[in-house]
Amino acid sequence: MNPSPPNPLLALAQEQKENIFIWLREGSDHDAINLRLHDAGLPSATRQDIDLFFTEYARERWTRRIDRAAEEADALIALVRRSPGQIPEAVLAALGQEAFRQIASGKVESADLARYTSLFLRAREQDRAERALDLQNEKLRLARRNATEKALDAFARELPQNPAALEAFQNLKNQLLDQTEHLEEAA
Amino acid sequence: MNPPLAETEAPYTDPEALLQARVLKILKPCLSYWLDEQTLYLTLNLSRPAVTRARLEAALRELRDKAYLDFRVDPLSRLTEWRLTPSGHALAQPL
Numbered sequence: 001m002n003p004s005p006p007n008p009l010l011a012l013a014q015e016q017k018e019n020i021f022i023w024l025r026e027g028s029d030h031d032a033i034n035l036r037l038h039d040a041g042l043p044s045a046t047r048q049d050i051d052l053f054f055t056e057y058a059r060e061r062w063t064r065r066i067d068r069a070a071e072e073a074d075a076l077i078a079l080v081r082r083s084p085g086q087i088p089e090a091v092l093a094a095l096g097q098e099a100f101r102q103i104a105s106g107k108v109e110s111a112d113l114a115r116y117t118s119l120f121l122r123a124r125e126q127d128r129a130e131r132a133l134d135l136q137n138e139k140l141r142l143a144r145r146n147a148t149e150k151a152l153d154a155f156a157r158e159l160p161q162n163p164a165a166l167e168a169f170q171n172l173k174n175q176l177l178d179q180t181e182h183l184e185e186a187a
Numbered sequence: 188m189n190p191p192l193a194e195t196e197a198p199y200t201d202p203e204a205l206l207q208a209r210v211l212k213i214l215k216p217c218l219s220y221w222l223d224e225q226t227l228y229l230t231l232n233l234s235r236p237a238v239t240r241a242r243l244e245a246a247l248r249e250l251r252d253k254a255y256l257d258f259r260v261d262p263l264s265r266l267t268e269w270r271l272t273p274s275g276h277a278l279a280q281p282l
Contacts, residue, residue, distance in 0.1 A: 059233045066230055070218040100220040 009045050009053040016042065017057055024054050065106060072110035073100040076117055083121045085128065206231075206238060206246045211255070211279040214271050221259060221268035250275070 009020060023036055034044045045053070073096045080087060080095065102108040158165040213230050214222060224243070231238045247269060250256040255275035258267050271279060 062230060062233055066213060066222075066226070067216045070216055070220050073220060074218075097220055100217070101223065104217070104220075104222060105226045 007045075007049045007052055007056075008043050009049055010056060012042065016040070017053075020053065021057050021061065024050070062106065066104050068110070069100050069104040072103050072113070073097070076114060079114065079117060080121065084125060202236070203242075203246065203249075206242060207250055208282060210243075210246055210250060211271065211275060212282040214256070214269060215276070215279040215282065217270060219270060221261075221270050223261065223264065223266040223268045225266055227269065 009017070012020070019040075020033065020037070023033055028036065030047045030050055033050055037044055076099045077092050077096045080092060099110075099113055102113060103110050155165065155169065159169055160166075209231060210227065213227060224247070227247075228238070228240060228243055231243060247256065247258070247267075251258055254272055255278055256269050257272055258269050260266070261268050
């Protein structure tokens with residue numbers, strides 16, 4: 001008996017196999033798969049080739065997922081650990097376990113998980129930068145206020161013995177009162 | 188000359204010992220992470236011979252009693268989760 005020819009789908013590049021697997025999982029039938037293979041410039045396949053491919057590739061994919069879940073979870077922890085700010089080890093361990101669970105059970109692709117984590121870390125970093133800027137502005141405002149208070153205190157101490165300072169004070173007082181009146185009118 | 192054994196073919200004649208070896212082999216790359224019983228069950232049944240839930244539970248219990256496995260219950264899913272102990276890792280090394 002002649003041995004059956006090798007399945008052409010199983011000989012394709014990894015990315016192409018992954019695409020065909022996803023098409024099949026989405027429910028594409030034999031004709032739809034062959035149309036897509038044709039569009040991608042790939043040789044057509046028989047119904048048996050496609051059925052066999054799905055069974056074999058699904059098994060291989062699942063096994064690979066379990067084999068790599070721990071590595072992917074470790075990589076995710078390393079990514080979070082490299083981000084600025086201290087994250088408690090217990091939180092990192094819980095994150096790693098959850099990432100492992102999601103990848104191993106097939107609920108999430110590791111690449112998607114890494115992408116979500118990067119987005120979360122970027123948002124967290126931006127939030128931290130905004131908070132730091134707010135803090136810096138607040139410190140600047142307080143420093144200005146302190147400087148103004150010190151200057152006014154010094155000015156007040158000079159007033160009794162310095163007629164020029166007294167006059168300047170009166171002018172400043174009038175100016176401030178005028179400004180207040182204008183503000184009230186505008187309001 | 189006999190043909191070499193396929194990589195996945197373990198030299199076990201006892202089906203329960205073979206099942207335990209398959210469990211150890213699946214848990215080996217999980218390192219210190221916990222693998223839940225449902226994923227373990229699905230993974231075992233990707234290839235023949237098929238495994239029932241009762242047989243899997245018996246195999247897990249036996250491996251736990253021999254201190255090759257640790258287990259815990261996930262508070263959210265209520266599923267048992269398993270991982271190899273250091274002696275389990277040593278036992279699974281050649282698999």
